[in-house]
Amino acid sequence: MDLELRHLRTLCLLADTGSVTKAAAALATSQPALTTQLQRIEREVGGRLFHRGRAGVEPTELGEFVLVRARSVLLSMDDLLHDVSARGASPATxxxxxxxxxxxxxxxxxxxxxxxxxxxxxxxxxxxxxxxxxxxxxxxxxxxxxxxxxxxxxxxxxxxxxxxxEPLHVALPSAHPAAGAPVVELADLRGALWALTPPDGTGWPECFYLACQHAGFTPEVPFRLHDRAEIRELVAGGRAVAPCRPDFDGGEGVVVRRLEGEPIQxxxxxxxxxxxxxxxxxxxxxxxxxxxxxxxxxxxxxxxxxxxxxx
The missing domain is CATH 3.40.190.10 (Periplasmic binding protein-like II)
Incomplete structure (x- = not known):
């Protein structure tokens, strides 16, 4: 008989319950059938694994040796099955x-x-x-x-x-002198008032200031606003220009133009x-x-x- 995982689980159950009767009940088998199985396991390992008495069963020295290794094998197998199952499973949320x-x-x-x-x-x-x-x-x-x-x-x-x-564009008042061109030079906006969103921790607005520096000027930024609608209102009212995403809402009073050379991406x-x-x-x-x-x-x-x- 070759030892199988079910045999190792039986040995651990016997040790945990301390009783052939209780272990048999947990395994939904009879006491004689479990005793016969234990005897076969003992013949396979070459020695007695449990002392039997009126108080139940206790592991022998050989039994303790086998149980330590049996529990290790079973734990490793449980981990393996869990990992394999989790690999193909969807997360709970x-x-x-x-x-x-x-x-x-x-x-x-x-x-x-x-x-x-x-x-x-x-x-x-x-x-x-x-x-x-x-x-x-x-x-x-x-x-x-x-x-x-x-x-x-x-x-x-x-x-x-x-x-x-994605390159950043610029939102301009429709009456701005540069609004008629499809592409705008950043340097041509050196005298404009700018509206910027607050810092986001990943390089904005530092990259904007750097692009302006490369274009030869330092921008004047009197407006720092989080809300996109508020920025659009400023631009539509002719009070500011603003760097923006290409899908920024143009509409009445606002035009969105590409920046020459795409200096900010x-x-x-x-x-x-x-x-x-x-x-x-x-x-x-x-x-x-x-x-x-x-x-x-x-x-x-x-x-x-x-x-x-x-x-």
Whole structure:
């Protein structure tokens, strides 16, 4: 007879209950059948494993030796089965956070990858906060943006995927002298008053000031506003110009123009922990995110590559 896992479990159950009668009941078998099985196991290992008496059963010295190793084997097997099961299973809840509309749109498509996992969503202003929440394990997946051309491949426990690169535009009052051109030189806006959003912890507005410096001027920034609608109102009223995303709401009184040479670029990023539930499905999730952004296929498989402007 070859020893099997069920035999090891029987030995451990006998030791834990201290009784052949109780062990037989737990195994839904008869006492004689269990006694016969124990005798076969003892013949296989070459010695008695339990002392039998009126008070029950107690392990012999050989029995103690076998039980220590049996428990170790069973624990290792339980860990193996748990890991294999968890590898292909959906998380109980998928916690997603990020900046901008991509977060919400991506969350609606995550059931394509995790069909049985409820998705909980939160949005934040700061991409750095999103990254910190993922690093701390409070989020399973984050969408972020960055302006700084830095290497993200060695960022502690985090993994990154670059989704798309997007140049910042400028929102101008429709009566502005530069509004008639499809492309605007940043240097031509040296005398303008600017409206900026607050710092986001990932390089904004430092990258804006650096671009202006390269264009030969220091911008005057009397307006620092978080709300996109308030910035649009300032621009429409002719009181300011503002760096913005290409999809910034133009409309009456506002035009959105490209900046010559694309001096300020942001990159859309996906972030997760390498030891987290997203790791195995990261490529599929990144593909969904790129579809939502309309990113070119050249970003497929891109690793780390460049958080928030006025729009």
């Amino acid at each position: 998928l916690r997603v956070g990020g900046v901008g509309p991509l977060t919400v749109e991506l969350s609606a498509r995550l059931p394509e990858v995790f069909p049985h996992a409820p998705v909980h969503v939160r949005t934040e202003y700061s991409p750095k906060l999103v990254t910190d929440l993922v690093r701390a394990g409070h989020l399973d997946l984050g969408t972020a943006i960055d302006y700084v051309d830095r290497d993200l491949s060695t960022d502690g426990p985090l993994s990154w995927a670059m989704l798309a690169v 942001l990159r859309h990023l996906l972030v997760w922990r390498r030891d987290g539930v997203v790791q195995q499905a990261a490529d599929s999730i990144a593909r969904l995110a790129r579809e939502i952004l309309g990113a070119p296929r050249s970003y497929e498989g891109a690793g780390a590559a460049p958080g928030s402007a006025a729009g």
